[in-house]
Amino acid sequence: MEKYRHSDRQTWSRRLEAGQIHLGDGPCGIDTVLLAGSSLKYHRPPWDEPSAPRDFSVLYQDDDLVAVEKPSGLQVLPAAQFLENTLLHVVKERLGADLAPVHRLGRGTSGIVLFARTDAARRGLSEDLSTGKMKKIYAALAQGVGLPNEFSVDQEIGAVAYPGMGTVHAAVAGGKKSISHIRVIESRERDSATLVEVEIPTGRPHQIRIHLAVAGYPLVGEPFYQIGGHPPKTGPNQRVPLPGDLGYHLHAAQVVFDHPTTHQSMKIECPASEILRPTKSANHS
Numbered sequence: 001m002e003k004y005r006h007s008d009r010q011t012w013s014r015r016l017e018a019g020q021i022h023l024g025d026g027p028c029g030i031d032t033v034l035l036a037g038s039s040l041k042y043h044r045p046p047w048d049e050p051s052a053p054r055d056f057s058v059l060y061q062d063d064d065l066v067a068v069e070k071p072s073g074l075q076v077l078p079a080a081q082f083l084e085n086t087l088l089h090v091v092k093e094r095l096g097a098d099l100a101p102v103h104r105l106g107r108g109t110s111g112i113v114l115f116a117r118t119d120a121a122r123r124g125l126s127e128d129l130s131t132g133k134m135k136k137i138y139a140a141l142a143q144g145v146g147l148p149n150e151f152s153v154d155q156e157i158g159a160v161a162y163p164g165m166g167t168v169h170a171a172v173a174g175g176k177k178s179i180s181h182i183r184v185i186e187s188r189e190r191d192s193a194t195l196v197e198v199e200i201p202t203g204r205p206h207q208i209r210i211h212l213a214v215a216g217y218p219l220v221g222e223p224f225y226q227i228g229g230h231p232p233k234t235g236p237n238q239r240v241p242l243p244g245d246l247g248y249h250l251h252a253a254q255v256v257f258d259h260p261t262t263h264q265s266m267k268i269e270c271p272a273s274e275i276l277r278p279t280k281s282a283n284h285s
Helices: 009-017 087-095 119-131 207-214
Strands: 021-023 040-042 057-061 065-070 110-116 135-143 150-153 157-162 166-171 180-188 193-199 250-258 265-269
Touching (some): 057 265, 087 110, 135 207, 166 207, 180 207
Parallel strands (some): 110 250
Antiparallel strands (some): 065 110, 135 193, 135 250, 157 166, 180 193
16 A cells, blocks of 8 residues: 555545455455465446547658647546546557657647657657757737737746645746746737737646746636736535636647658647637737
């Protein structure tokens, strides 16, 4: 139990009582005596997986890589409640088991995700991503108006304690270096919102959501990050909000990189939904 801390002692006790922990060919109980070298197996009951959008579009593909459009609401990798309703699973199901994602997007974020077909392509793209050579531009709808036309946020991001999850990523001193460059596209005074373009040389989890909250302009519909880039405070008998909750408006609209084999400059673009496109009637900054 000390090794598998994703579940507490009470949870493992319930699993023992339910006959889900087996010793040899049969279930063992709380009072079963284990001998040196005994091996236990956890037989997890059938997974009740939440539904999620499974459709995606292929934006580009060749022998080395694939670029797809991820819908909002579809998680990239298996985690928590999601095993098969993930982008990784549906992409492999349709395009081949040899694909590996080069980077991730948050569950509620839509837009471009790159997959590598070969180990060499994955190494090359991952290196460009980690060194900042890959240019990533997002469209985001932030709360408030009167934002500076252009500004940057360089708040460090790291792990902080959070109920039920152990830790989550948030603004924290001494975290990993992170920088976001924000440019106003248009101000929507009627909605008290601003459409912005965000370029991120670094790619920390939930970076744009955290940095806009740090600047005082959380995303419209932001379910988790408070002004300052911190998780919400929770009280007794309340549902604990999660970073993967939906409702915010964020889209990976453009990725520019050098092809890992030909070394030619590549630009992949993916149009955003209507709410993240400039409108003719809005006041432009």
